[in-house]
Amino acid sequence: MKPAAAALRLQIESALADRIPSALTPAQRAIRPVASTGVAEVDTLLAGGLPVGTITEMTGPESSGRTSLAYSFLAKTTHAGNVAAWIDVTDALDPESAAAAGVELSQLLWVRCGTVAGHSRMHRSKPWPRIEQGLRVADLLLQAGGFRAIVLDMASLDAEYPSRVPLATWFRYRAAAERTQTCLLLLTQHPCAKSSAELLLRFHSATARSSEATVFAGVEYALEVERRRFTDTSVIPMRKPPRSTHMGAWRSRAVWAGPR
Amino acid sequence: MTKTAELYLCVYVPEFSAQALSRLRPELDGKPSVVMEGEPPSEQVCSIHRRARALGVQHGMSRVEVEAFPAVTMLARSEREEEAARTALLDCVGSFTPRVEDCSEPNAFLCVLDIVGTEKLFGPPATLARTLLNRARDLRIHACAAASGNFHAAIALAKGITSSTRVEVIAAGDESAALAPLPLGVLDLNTEQAQTFARWGIRTLGMLAALPEVELIARMGQEGKRLRQSARGDLPHLFRPAEAPFLLQETMEFDAPVESLDALLFAVNRMLEQLILRANARILALVSVSLTLRLDRRTNHVRTVRPALPTGDRQLWLKLLHLDLEAHPPQAAILAVTLEAEPGRAGKVQLGLFAPQTPEPSRLDLTLARIRAIVGEEQVGRPVLKDSRRPDAFHVEPFRIRPARPSDAPHTAMRPALRRLRPRETISVALENNRPVAFVFRERRYTVENAYGPWCGDGDWWSATLWSSEQWDLIARSPQNSLFCCCIERERTSTAWTMAALYD
Numbered sequence: 001m002k003p004a005a006a007a008l009r010l011q012i013e014s015a016l017a018d019r020i021p022s023a024l025t026p027a028q029r030a031i032r033p034v035a036s037t038g039v040a041e042v043d044t045l046l047a048g049g050l051p052v053g054t055i056t057e058m059t060g061p062e063s064s065g066r067t068s069l070a071y072s073f074l075a076k077t078t079h080a081g082n083v084a085a086w087i088d089v090t091d092a093l094d095p096e097s098a099a100a101a102g103v104e105l106s107q108l109l110w111v112r113c114g115t116v117a118g119h120s121r122m123h124r125s126k127p128w129p130r131i132e133q134g135l136r137v138a139d140l141l142l143q144a145g146g147f148r149a150i151v152l153d154m155a156s157l158d159a160e161y162p163s164r165v166p167l168a169t170w171f172r173y174r175a176a177a178e179r180t181q182t183c184l185l186l187l188t189q190h191p192c193a194k195s196s197a198e199l200l201l202r203f204h205s206a207t208a209r210s211s212e213a214t215v216f217a218g219v220e221y222a223l224e225v226e227r228r229r230f231t232d233t234s235v236i237p238m239r240k241p242p243r244s245t246h247m248g249a250w251r252s253r254a255v256w257a258g259p260r
Numbered sequence: 261m262t263k264t265a266e267l268y269l270c271v272y273v274p275e276f277s278a279q280a281l282s283r284l285r286p287e288l289d290g291k292p293s294v295v296m297e298g299e300p301p302s303e304q305v306c307s308i309h310r311r312a313r314a315l316g317v318q319h320g321m322s323r324v325e326v327e328a329f330p331a332v333t334m335l336a337r338s339e340r341e342e343e344a345a346r347t348a349l350l351d352c353v354g355s356f357t358p359r360v361e362d363c364s365e366p367n368a369f370l371c372v373l374d375i376v377g378t379e380k381l382f383g384p385p386a387t388l389a390r391t392l393l394n395r396a397r398d399l400r401i402h403a404c405a406a407a408s409g410n411f412h413a414a415i416a417l418a419k420g421i422t423s424s425t426r427v428e429v430i431a432a433g434d435e436s437a438a439l440a441p442l443p444l445g446v447l448d449l450n451t452e453q454a455q456t457f458a459r460w461g462i463r464t465l466g467m468l469a470a471l472p473e474v475e476l477i478a479r480m481g482q483e484g485k486r487l488r489q490s491a492r493g494d495l496p497h498l499f500r501p502a503e504a505p506f507l508l509q510e511t512m513e514f515d516a517p518v519e520s521l522d523a524l525l526f527a528v529n530r531m532l533e534q535l536i537l538r539a540n541a542r543i544l545a546l547v548s549v550s551l552t553l554r555l556d557r558r559t560n561h562v563r564t565v566r567p568a569l570p571t572g573d574r575q576l577w578l579k580l581l582h583l584d585l586e587a588h589p590p591q592a593a594i595l596a597v598t599l600e601a602e603p604g605r606a607g608k609v610q611l612g613l614f615a616p617q618t619p620e621p622s623r624l625d626l627t628l629a630r631i632r633a634i635v636g637e638e639q640v641g642r643p644v645l646k647d648s649r650r651p652d653a654f655h656v657e658p659f660r661i662r663p664a665r666p667s668d669a670p671h672t673a674m675r676p677a678l679r680r681l682r683p684r685e686t687i688s689v690a691l692e693n694n695r696p697v698a699f700v701f702r703e704r705r706y707t708v709e710n711a712y713g714p715w716c717g718d719g720d721w722w723s724a725t726l727w728s729s730e731q732w733d734l735i736a737r738s739p740q741n742s743l744f745c746c747c748i749e750r751e752r753t754s755t756a757w758t759m760a761a762l763y764d
Contacts, residue, residue: 067677081616095643146619216733
């Protein structure tokens with residue numbers, strides 16, 4: 001029965017070949033795993049979450065929500081029993097804040113760049129040694145494998161520094177992340193990984209919430225998906241699809257502001 | 261009460277001083293060498309490698325006489341290395357039977373094993389002896405072995421072995437015949453006894469055994485009787501077993517002070533190999549390795565490496581020690597190195613089909629050691645919060661993989677994240693009615709839209725680390741009109757404002 005069905009399908013497909021190529025053979029679809037960020041609005045915008053085994057860039061000015069989203073993603077990752085790493089180029093991670101966001105600190109490897117072994121801290125105005133340390137550490141962690149998420153935090157550096165990192169570095173990271181199925185998050189002020197980044201999220205300047213008169217209540221964030229490397233365009237729908245949105249917004253609420 | 265049959269196996273290592281030194285020096289393989297003993301310049305040869313013996317070097321030669329042989333390498337005797345080699349050998353023979361008596365002589369290793377009842381485990385005595393000698397060869401020691409029902413006969417036979425098989429087994433009752441052709445040197449004779457027998461023309465054990473017992477005792481006393489019984493192979497012995505403690509330790513003393521790390525690691529590599537070999541013989545791995553360097557300045561430099569899981573991977577241990585020594589180099593030339601290892605059960609990891617992805621422990625150890633070499637010892641680990649209200653109160657602990665069960669993340673509302681500034685940066689703040697209205701940070705002027713505070717806090721007033729500060733949460737606008745949320749702080753005893761953290 002089966003050979004007969006295959007022969008029939010081949011016959012129909014060859015007859016329609018000039019009008020509809022591969023009429024009865026469904027196109028192959030690559031399933032790309034994603035990991036939830038823990039923020040429903042962002043997950044909806046990204047169709048499930050951040051892509052696994054790739055580089056995701058989060059760019060934007062200070063106070064735009066990059067670190068908050070990274071904490072939220074790490075909270076999801078570490079609570080799933082996975083191990084994550086935070087490569088802190090500017091030594092800015094606040095463990096208390098991360099714990100408040102739900103990050104399991106025992107599952108988080110924190111690498112603080114900025115000191116030469118046995119010497120004092122490097123000066124802020126000369127960040128190149130720190131960046132070099134951060135890149136070498138990222139290389140080692142990506143090659144070691146086993147980390148579900150690695151955050152390379154350069155969010156406090158001026159845009160000119162990360163932009164001067166050779167593109168070959170990001171290309172190497174992309175290959176290593178794909179091999180070890182690691183989510184590599186880059187927190188920067190300006191895009192620097194170019195085509196090596198699977199997803200580029202641009203965070204816009206936020207708006208402060210003024211629901212409380214006496215305490216800092218939180219921030220309303222906004223982000224835009226500026227570039228996504230792979231989109232499923234192999235199937236051409238019969239109807240015109242609804243226009244996909246590229247903008248998302250969510251809000252944070254400080255612990256001391258209490259539930260509302 | 262019936263007397264059980266006795267069976268002893270004697271393991272004999274001739275020229276033990278030379279073998280103990282060449283064991284950890286692969287560069288001496290195939291080269292003639294001698295071991296010198298005594299205070300310079302009156303040193304004398306105390307142990308000879310067989311190749312040096314073939315060249316004509318003899319015991320008791322002085323340094324000048326040995327220098328006549330240009331190919332011969334002279335080494336200084338090291339009692340520590342001999343002790344380490346003796347421990348390793350006793351450990352090796354101890355894996356066959358717990359009943360071992362150590363009868364070592366000044367320049368030879370000699371021990372006797374009670375092997376009654378081991379046939380079902382290790383086969384006949386000849387097979388056991390060959391297995392044991394192969395195990396000793398792995399330790400780079402060449403030994404010979406003899407088995408007999410009599411303790412002293414086994415020793416005499418082992419000392420007299422000259423064949424290349426290095427194994428002799430005497431059947432019960434054949435002791436006298438087997439010992440007869442051996443020279444008198446295999447017995448423990450003093451100088452006077454040796455001279456007496458030489459004067460009588462007695463050269464072999466067979467000739468000694470044939471002497472009449474009463475007349476021999478009349479001339480030499482009870483010692484004569486003992487020697488005659490030894491030569492006949494029927495001298496009784498009370499076996500005194502001593503179980504040596506399992507101690508994984510190797511020592512090496514260098515001929516000249518070593519300054520290069522590579523040269524040190526070359527020696528450490530060989531020592532690690534021996535330690536792991538001995539641990540593997542007991543189906544164990546190494547939990548930690550302590551490296552003690554004796555330095556030129558009469559000080560010791562001690563480093564201990566302890567990976568997450570016990571392992572017997574020599575390359576991993578060597579790399580971990582290398583990285584640790586690079587981070588903490590010795591401050592003077594090295595005279596001797598001692599490795600002590602703590603044995604333990606090899607780590608077992610039960611992998612689950614649905615277990616989350618985690619790094620491989622041994623590989624992670626190596627990665628963390630490399631990262632520590634890049635950023636510093638205290639800069640890598642997992643953050644642990646302190647039970648304090650002081651801002652930025654935490655410490656960093658070594659990172660370890662712990663088996664964690666997947667759990668749902670607690671449903672917490674999205675929190676604004678803080679980014680700390682370490683060290684804090686000084687800012688200038690403009691106040692109006694004691695409230696901040698503007699500030700200059702990194703040469704940019706920000707206008708404050710909302711200021712929440714002051715939030716005052718203090719603590720540790722009972723100790724020298726007391727703190728007391730005033731904080732403000734600010735919502736400000738940059739010159740480019742973008743939002744800037746931050747936390748500024750001022751010591752209560754000071755008027756200087758600092759930028760403590762940014763909200764992101």
